[in-house]
Amino acid sequence: MSNFGTYIRQARETHRAKDASFSVRQLAARVGIEPSYLSKIERSEQPPPSQQTIERLAEALGEDADVLLALAGKVSDELQEIIRRRPKLFGELIRQLKDAPDHAVLRVVREVRDGEW
Amino acid sequence: MSNFGTYIRQARETHRAKDASFSVRQLAARVGIEPSYLSKIERSEQPPPSQQTIERLAEALGEDADVLLALAGKVSDELQEIIRRRPKLFGELIRQLKDAPDHAVLRVVREVRDGEW
DNA sequence: TGTAGTGTGTAGTATATACTACACACATGA
DNA sequence: TCATGTGTGTAGTATATACTACACACTACA
Numbered sequence: 480m481s482n483f484g485t486y487i488r489q490a491r492e493t494h495r496a497k498d499a500s501f502s503v504r505q506l507a508a509r510v511g512i513e514p515s516y517l518s519k520i521e522r523s524e525q526p527p528p529s530q531q532t533i534e535r536l537a538e539a540l541g542e543d544a545d546v547l548l549a550l551a552g553k554v555s556d557e558l559q560e561i562i563r564r565r566p567k568l569f570g571e572l573i574r575q576l577k578d579a580p581d582h583a584v585l586r587v588v589r590e591v592r593d594g595e596w
Numbered sequence: 597m598s599n600f601g602t603y604i605r606q607a608r609e610t611h612r613a614k615d616a617s618f619s620v621r622q623l624a625a626r627v628g629i630e631p632s633y634l635s636k637i638e639r640s641e642q643p644p645p646s647q648q649t650i651e652r653l654a655e656a657l658g659e660d661a662d663v664l665l666a667l668a669g670k671v672s673d674e675l676q677e678i679i680r681r682r683p684k685l686f687g688e689l690i691r692q693l694k695d696a697p698d699h700a701v702l703r704v705v706r707e708v709r710d711g712e713w
Numbered sequence: 714t715g716t717a718g719t720g721t722g723t724a725g726t727a728t729a730t731a732c733t734a735c736a737c738a739c740a741t742g743a
Numbered sequence: 744t745c746a747t748g749t750g751t752g753t754a755g756t757a758t759a760t761a762c763t764a765c766a767c768a769c770t771a772c773a
Binding site: 574 | 665669674680683685688689690691696698701705707711
């Protein structure tokens, strides 16, 4: 289903080519989980871990947490909380942008960033 | 924590004033859950039910599903899926709009709706 | 040859999620 | 008075989530 495991293994091994401390064991230790658990996750024998663990993995691997969470089939609680505060507004916005091409969404992002409210 | 239960009870009793079929038992039957379960949810003795059940409640009560889900501390899988497809883009957008006033977000919604991509 | 490190296999556990089934006490109307 | 409907109390269950603990086989190096 998701390539989460493969992606993590890939990222870890890329780091490892330059830095031997990116072994399953040592990365797991840094992230705060059991090595066998990480190993199983990388081989998709276990589903992706919790949001917290994914965020620590992202940090340790220099990856974008939102992207890793997406691969894991999740959306960060931070983003969810923003939506939950104004569910109608954000619901409408997001559905509206569902099929908009990237550049159109980006334009909106920039407009809002630079824009006068 | 959340007023989900109170909100549901309120909505149900409002309907009930006009339509006797909005009893706990009958609504529960329509929604496909046990009456005692609905009763407990309304009194916050149980946490809010699953997304599916919330959506059926919304339908039966004529309420906005996104709003009920938000009260339940959830975000619909449909919206999450849209975000997951382009996590960086939507992540940035949503964070950008976190503190924007409603009218600014609405303006964006309208722009996108009417806009030429 | 032994010790340190590698990845992985086996066998669990704790907690949360999302409910069901059934019984009870009370009210209302026929 | 009794059948019907009301809300609710008690006592469970099935499944998913998110892991841990420990052992094993293999490699490399000193």
